[in-house]
Amino acid sequence: xxxxxxLSAVSKARKPSPIRMATALMLRSxxxxxSLGGGSPNPCTFPxxxxxxxxxxxxxxxxxxxxxxxxxxxxxxxxIPELKDWLKRIQKHFHQxxxxxxxxxxxxxxxxxxxxxxxxxxxxxxxLSPGDNMLLDDPNYPGSLAFLQPLPINLLPVDTDEFxxxxxxxxxxxxxxxPSDVLNPNSDIPKVLxxxxxxxNPTGASASTGRKLEIYKIAREYDLIIVEDDPYYxxxxxxxxxxxxxxxxxxxxxxxxxxxxKVLSSGMRLxxxxxxxxxIDRLVLHQxxxxxxxxxxxxxxxWKLLEKWKLEGFQKHLKETKTFYESQKNVMIESANKWLTGxxxxxxxxxxxxxxxxxxxxxxTTELIQKRAMEKEIILIPGSAFSVKENVKSSYCRASFSLxxxxxxxxxxxxxxxxxxxxxxxxxx
Ligand code: PMP
Numbered sequence: 028x029x030x031x032x033x034l035s036a037v038s039k040a041r042k043p044s045p046i047r048m049a050t051a052l053m054l055r056s057x058x059x060x061x062s063l064g065g066g067s068p069n070p071c072t073f074p075x076x077x078x079x080x081x082x083x084x085x086x087x088x089x090x091x092x093x094x095x096x097x098x099x100x101x102x103x104x105x106x107i108p109e110l111k112d113w114l115k116r117i118q119k120h121f122h123q124x125x126x127x128x129x130x131x132x133x134x135x136x137x138x139x140x141x142x143x144x145x146x147x148x149x150x151x152x153x154x155l156s157p158g159d160n161m162l163l164d165d166p167n168y169p170g171s172l173a174f175l176q177p178l179p180i181n182l183l184p185v186d187t188d189e190f191x192x193x194x195x196x197x198x199x200x201x202x203x204x205x206p207s208d209v210l211n212p213n214s215d216i217p218k219v220l221x222x223x224x225x226x227x228n229p230t231g232a233s234a235s236t237g238r239k240l241e242i243y244k245i246a247r248e249y250d251l252i253i254v255e256d257d258p259y260y261x262x263x264x265x266x267x268x269x270x271x272x273x274x275x276x277x278x279x280x281x282x283x284x285x286x287x288x289k290v291l292s293s294g295m296r297l298x299x300x301x302x303x304x305x306x307i308d309r310l311v312l313h314q315x316x317x318x319x320x321x322x323x324x325x326x327x328x329x330w331k332l333l334e335k336w337k338l339e340g341f342q343k344h345l346k347e348t349k350t351f352y353e354s355q356k357n358v359m360i361e362s363a364n365k366w367l368t369g370x371x372x373x374x375x376x377x378x379x380x381x382x383x384x385x386x387x388x389x390x391x392t393t394e395l396i397q398k399r400a401m402e403k404e405i406i407l408i409p410g411s412a413f414s415v416k417e418n419v420k421s422s423y424c425r426a427s428f429s430l431x432x433x434x435x436x437x438x439x440x441x442x443x444x445x446x447x448x449x450x451x452x453x454x455x456x
Contacts, residue, residue: 028279030303030305033154035156038313041309044312044315045420047319049314053067054103070100075099076083076091078089082332088335090327097323099323099324105136106321106326107327109140111328113334117341118301124274128280135303136301136303137300138300140300140314142286142293142298147171147284150300150306151254153217153306157179157180159215160180160181160183161183163175163182163184163222164185164187164191165184165185165187166414172415183217184200189232190233190237192242208452216249218251219252220244220246220253224257224271226380229381230374231376233268239270241274252281253276253281258284258286261345262289264353277349280303282300282301282306284300289348290345297329309334327373357382362440362441366441370447371385371444371447372387380427381428384424386447390420391421392421396409403442404442406441407426
């Protein structure tokens, strides 16, 4: 693949920071090396001494002495090597990326980011130039839309259904171009496709293997990069799940975003981007110029947790987490069946934390949800908040089953049903 073709001018212009290079060099050097080069402060002046963290099985993680000095210090921009090793092992276990077996320049690498949000925005900055056309799921995650909508680019919404992005709609969105336009450097043919393949936010939809194969085939035909935003990957309820795009990717055209937010902690802000090395190298240069790196302390905590748990412990934790969310989902579906039958429609999500509900007979839920739902003391998100194009009406709303107790889920859905009934009555008066 010609990776250069996809890089924005800003990304191409990024150069390694000499100071960051000196830090990385020092961290790799033998202890006898004398560094007068870096700008690291002396940790003997820091007030923190040690950290003991109790984890759920009653054991502890301890960071003290030299390790504490390290945890409080600057570190590598792509992440501390021990955590990177663990994340690569996780990547290999869950996705068996074909690129990981390559010994050529396309080999897979990863960069630790501050949650996946940080990584995604850096990927967008790397790939998008003013005037570009970009393909993406519609509806979509407002966090990404908040970054993308103000950019001087053209967003091309692609319809989704209960299996995620529709390949027929993708072909339709691309119908203004021919695959051979890729050869014309002045063509505005899209280069980037952004998709949330599993337990989508907001729709809860997961793409089937068949769908993914169709989409990947189109991506090859039109030479598209697939940005696979998959923070709910670990929350898929079924034992057997469809392969990720990364697992299908033999070219290096998939850039994958992962996150520990839904399974270890959202407040810790730990995510990672993985993909072909030429892309990850560019991302690391961005990291050098902005954040420098994710918190060394947080990275060490997660590394030590994984070291203690091993892959088996991590999987056991994922299983328990999924069991919790699946039972929450079951409560919401039961309540929806009880209260919303005849008033609304929905698909049962295969994972994640969202139910995407279509309110029948209501063209736009925005006012209903933003004003009248508040009066009934129920908070939901109107479908319009997820539209790729602004000011679009939507009959949908998103209900989350992550945080509320089973009783409150049931009462919330009952209140929603009451609200819909009142709204329909008002319309028919
Ligand atoms: N992508 C999607 C689809 C999300 O739903 C979220 C979080 N709500 C994120 C990315 C960002 O997650 P984080 O930065 O916490 O990893």
